[in-house]
Amino acid sequence: DGGITQSPKYLFRKEGQNVTLSCEQNLNHDAMYWYRQDPGQGLRLIYYSQIVNDFQKGDIAEGYSVSREKKESFPLTVTSAQKNPTAFYLCASSPPGQVQETQYFGPGTRLLVL
């Protein structure tokens, strides 16, 4: 089955620690995205990548970093500089083609600070 997988489902971070969230897709999509969701709010864009080895900051990139070494993978690192990391993180991808393509989401990772 094609789809987007995110791991782990739950992640705990200690103060001052960097943690990495995994996102993998086997849909052959070119573009991938990371969003953050806080309780009772919509999603906000952290980073996006339209092609391998290229990525751009979204609206709330401070305290986060990404890489895009393979088409299938777009890991997100939450660094110690992110002072309020507790949130639900969602990865998405979209197919090549026209602009305004539909984005498809993974199941999410919930990050909690110990």
Place this chain on the structure above:
Amino acid sequence: GDSVTQMEGPVTLSEEAFLTINCTYTATGYPSLFWYVQYPGEGLQLLLKATKADDKGSNKGFEATYRKETTSFHLEKGSVQVSDSAVYFCALISGGYNKLIFGAGTRLAVHP
């Protein structure tokens, strides 16, 4: 900048009631419009979409019509079920790259 405004929830309905969740948008150009649904503890699933004025998106009994004159994309369903209980997000994409802009979400609770 571009934005999406949804009616605040929670919306509480009895099974088989009619559902409307209002969504209005502000955008330059001609956005594509989407409704996503999020079940508890899960990611977002695309419910329906419309890419141009007067298009009607539909799926699983849900419908929404792209109204350019009123900049609206209201979600409707004629008869809701308990299994429809979830959070519904209205969203748009506009411009030259695929940045989704979301509303705050509307929680729907359907009781038997």
